[in-house]
Amino acid sequence: MNKIAFIGAGNMARAIIIGLVNSGVAAQNIMVANPSEGKRLQLEQEFGVLQTSDNLKAxxxxxxxxxxxxxxxxxxxxxxxxxxxxxxxxxxxxVAAGTTVAQIQAALTKESATELAPVVRVMPNTPSQLGLGMSGLYPSKEVTAEQKESADTLMTAVGKVIWLETEAKINDVIAVAGSAPAYYFLFMEAMEKHAITLGFSAEESRMLVQQTAFGSAQMVVQNSDLEISTLRGNVTSKGGTTHAAIEKFKEQGIDEMVKNSMNAAIARAEEMAK
Ligand SMILES: NC(=O)C1=CN([C@@H]2O[C@H](COP(=O)(O)OP(=O)(O)OC[C@H]3O[C@@H](n4cnc5c(N)ncnc54)[C@H](OP(=O)(O)O)[C@@H]3O)[C@@H](O)[C@H]2O)C=CC1
Ligand SMILES: O=C(O)[C@@H]1CCC=N1
Structure with a gap:
């Protein structure tokens, strides 16, 4: 049975820890270290995990x-x-964006030592806390088959995983999955704001937006044999209201906007690694 330490108890650690405990990993096999006490005490109270201010103890x-x-x-x-x-x-x-295996291994290597530590880079996302995460994983060559299995088991407990052939693909996963919950939230925020200006109450606006997003995501998941564009087509009557909205999105360059925004995430990750 693995004993797992989390160094840092912020948003991403919390998301993975919640997902792990809910998937049945024993809380007593998890220790979280964080300098300030608020977040780690909360994790202890809510989920029974061990906690400390001391990274070395963990x-x-x-x-x-x-x-x-x-x-x-x-x-x-x-x-x-x-x-x-x-x-x-x-x-x-x-799980850090823009920090390479080589940088991590260099920091983990004592001056006299020659062996490099096994490192798996993981790019997860916050839906991990619901067991609905999406992670990309890349192992350094020092990682054993058993350790690869441990990393796979850890992240599969909180969602789906893909293993990557090259480290550079981690940055692509950031653009498509790691940062991406925020894109969907931004879109929902914009819809919610406009729903309010159309006269719906805050509660109605939230419900209209979240239920539609949830239902749409479920339709994509439950119709994996259909292209997403087909699902869109099924909503879009020729000359109808959806068509009018979609044409407006296209006219304003939605594909270009999404591509440029995703590429900005990749560029930032590359810049951070320098
Ligand atoms: N948030 C996300 O959606 C995703 C984040 N990531 C990656 O996860 C990592 C963490 O991000 P996120 O959780 O959002 O950030 P947060 O700021 O929420 O969490 C970072 C935590 O680290 C703690 N910390 C600071 N210094 C130390 C230290 N020396 N030792 C131990 N803990 C320390 C902070 O404690 P305190 O508050 O007390 O200073 C804080 O609780 C980043 O590297 C990010 O790239 C990856 C994918 C998605
Ligand atoms: O914004 C960030 O840098 C981190 C990495 C992916 C999501 N959050």
Missing amino acids: SEFANVIVLCVKPHFIEDVCSQISQAIDITGKLFIS
Whole structure:
């Protein structure tokens, strides 16, 4: 049975921890480390996971260490851990955007050491907290088959996974899945705002938007044999109201807008890795 440490108790750690506990992973096999106490105490109270302010204590406890701090803290956290404890046999999983395997391994390597630590980069998303996550995973070559299985099991517990052939694909997964819940939220926010200006109450607007988004996503999931464009076509009567709206989206360059926005996420991830 793996013992799992989360370094950082923020949004992404919380999403994965909730998903793991709800999928049946024993809370006593999870320890979360975070400098301030609010978020880790809340996770302890809500889900019974172990918690500490001490990254080293959590790292000693675990054989799988999930790095869930902001990208600019990853190297410091890794150096802190590798300088203080024996990391032999431990698997490191990093969810950080724009921090490469090489950067993580360099920070995990003591001056005298030559062996590189096994690192799996994972790009998850926050629907992991509902067991509906989508993650891309990339292993360094030091990762054993058993460790790969552990990473797969961990992330499959909170959603679907794909394994990537190259590390660069992690940035593409950020654009398509990691950052993407925010795109859908932005779209829903815009619809909700306009529903309110059309005169619906805040509650009505929220319900109209969320139920339509939920139903539409379910239709995509439950009709996997149909192209998404076919589902759209089924709503779009020739010369009708949907047609009018869709034409307006197209006229305003929706494909270009989506492409450029996704590419901006990739460019930012590449920039962060420099
Ligand atoms: N949010 C998302 O949707 C996704 C995020 N990611 C990645 O997940 C990582 C975390 O992002 P997110 O959860 O959103 O960020 P948050 O800011 O919500 O969480 C980061 C946490 O790290 C803690 N922290 C800061 N310094 C240390 C330290 N030295 N040791 C231990 N913990 C520390 C912070 O604690 P405190 O608040 O006390 O300072 C905070 O709770 C990032 O690298 C991001 O790229 C990946 C995919 C999706
Ligand atoms: O915005 C970010 O940088 C992180 C990575 C993917 C989602 N959130």
